[in-house]
Amino acid sequence: MSLHDDLTSVQRRLDDLMRCVARLDEPCGDSLDLRRVRSAADHLRDSLTMLCEAAPAAAKGRPVDMITVPDAPYDRGLWADAEDEGLGSPYRHAP
Numbered sequence: 001m002s003l004h005d006d007l008t009s010v011q012r013r014l015d016d017l018m019r020c021v022a023r024l025d026e027p028c029g030d031s032l033d034l035r036r037v038r039s040a041a042d043h044l045r046d047s048l049t050m051l052c053e054a055a056p057a058a059a060k061g062r063p064v065d066m067i068t069v070p071d072a073p074y075d076r077g078l079w080a081d082a083e084d085e086g087l088g089s090p091y092r093h094a095p
Contacts, residue, residue: 007052014048017041 021034021041028034 003055007055010048011052014045018045
């Protein structure tokens with residue numbers, strides 16, 4: 001699935017959730033727990049709206065550059081003067 005399809009699917013399910021929460025209003029009344037659920041659903045809807053606005057821009061802004069790493073071993077001469085990380089140079093003593 002594409003990003004657009006996934007976001008559309010989430011939006012549909014969130015709309016279903018909002019309808020179910022609205023239906024709970026009558027049997028449960030205006031209780032603290034229902035207000036929390038309603039607030040959480042509203043917050044989720046707002047967060048999804050921000051994600052929908054930001055996702056296409058973020059997806060377009062990241063070009064994918066593939067880097068080919070050869071299977072051949074590296075030239076050992078490249079590492080001739082390198083120190084082992086964390087071990088220091090074999091010719092020097094630790095302070």
